[in-house]
Amino acid sequence: MRSSVYFYPTLKETPQEAQIASHRLMVRTGMITQVTSGIYTWLPLGLRVLKKIEQIVREEQDRAGSLEVLMPTIQPAELWERSGRYHDYGKEMLRMKDRHEREMLYGPTAEEVITDIFARFIKSYRDLPKRFYNIQWKFRDEIRPRFGVMRGREFLMKDNYSFDLTMEGAKASYQAMLEAYVRTFARMDLTAIPVRASSGAIGGNLSHEFQILAETGESEIFYDAAYETLDVTTLTLDRLQTLYAAADELHDPKTCPVPQERLKTARGIEVGHVFYFGTKYSVPLGAFVMDSDGKQVPVEMGSYGIGISRLTAAIIEANHDEAGIIWPESVAPFKVGLLNMNVKNEACTKLCDDLYQKLLQAGVEVLYDDRDRGAGAKFADMDLIGLPWQIIIGPRSVDSKQCELKNRRTGEKVELSLEDALKRVSR
């Protein structure tokens, strides 16, 4: 993509409403722009990141044996009256009426819709287990939206719902999701620790939140120091249940089993939440199957959320410096920034254009800064946007046939041939 035709309105100054690093940087890089409180437009650069995160989440959900569906953003109140949540949910639910005066709502979550679908189509234990997920915009009319997309009112969430015949089956689903989550976050270079949590409005009795440790996290968490040396890739539910980690609302110093010297405290950003809630929805919404004895039994359910739009902000919180964002390669909007130091120098521009074409042919996602701007402005913009690699070509490259390759994270710069730079970023 050429900068001259792309759209990423970068700002030198920080808009006053942006208080935390991720919000500041998302606005300054032109990833998002606010429409009204807690509601944002995703501009091209931000949307690329959002889609990459979404795709990683999707791949890991698929790998875990879940089936993607797409449920609507608007739901009828009637469904929620059946589950009993229409009145319980309170003001956080955005309600509206259609032209026939029927009560509708902008879905804050989708237990009712998916459970109803299950109930209508699945009748036998032989069809279990089943897990359905969808990646869709949700709306919760937060009391106080803040921190940009970290706590927006409209947000993109992956929500997965598991249906099992037995509680043991439900625990296996829960375990599968735990594993999927660990893999998902690891692919974004994030370490998210699962902590015990209250199950809130969704209800149930087994629940973990995935927290990314960050200064600006909204919740305080308490955890066993053993977490710090934990190999999350082999984490099982049983092992997890022996470890102590709790968010502030569940932590009680009097009953905490961890000795003081091993108890750690930190702030965390909740990026995922897993629940087991048994038959809370299957009974009222009629999600019963016939078991092998010919009896109708309600299915055991769980639900599993990942805040995709929030993850964008959380990744930035965990990956930035004074100059700007430092994207992990897996979610970077482009892998490489190509900087033409002097667009009026024809030989220099030809070198850049040629390398740009080769990068495209090699399938490398590249943002080519071909604008007629000062060198300093280009460096500053590129550091701000935080693409993992920068290839810098100037008039001096014309004779030397060398360019500079800079690693945004380490700041390391090396002089090398154009061919070697191409090879280096193509792998």
Place this chain on the structure above:
RNA sequence: CGGGGUGUAGCGCAGCCUGGUAGCGCGCCUGGUUUGGGUCCAGGAUGUCGGGGGUUCAAAUCCUCUCACCCCGACCA
């Protein structure tokens, strides 16, 4: 919802106390200059001063109502 704050050019802000021609920096446009860390020079454009009502000869400024946004808290994926 309680407490606090802010609305003046696209962005960041000054002006308001003490009423009298609406300003600065960045950005934007034109021309030139510069081109390896936000070049420099000259010229230029851009405002329902959040909105309504009031006081006054005169309101960005005073009074009043209202709207929006932000921060702290309670709440929460």
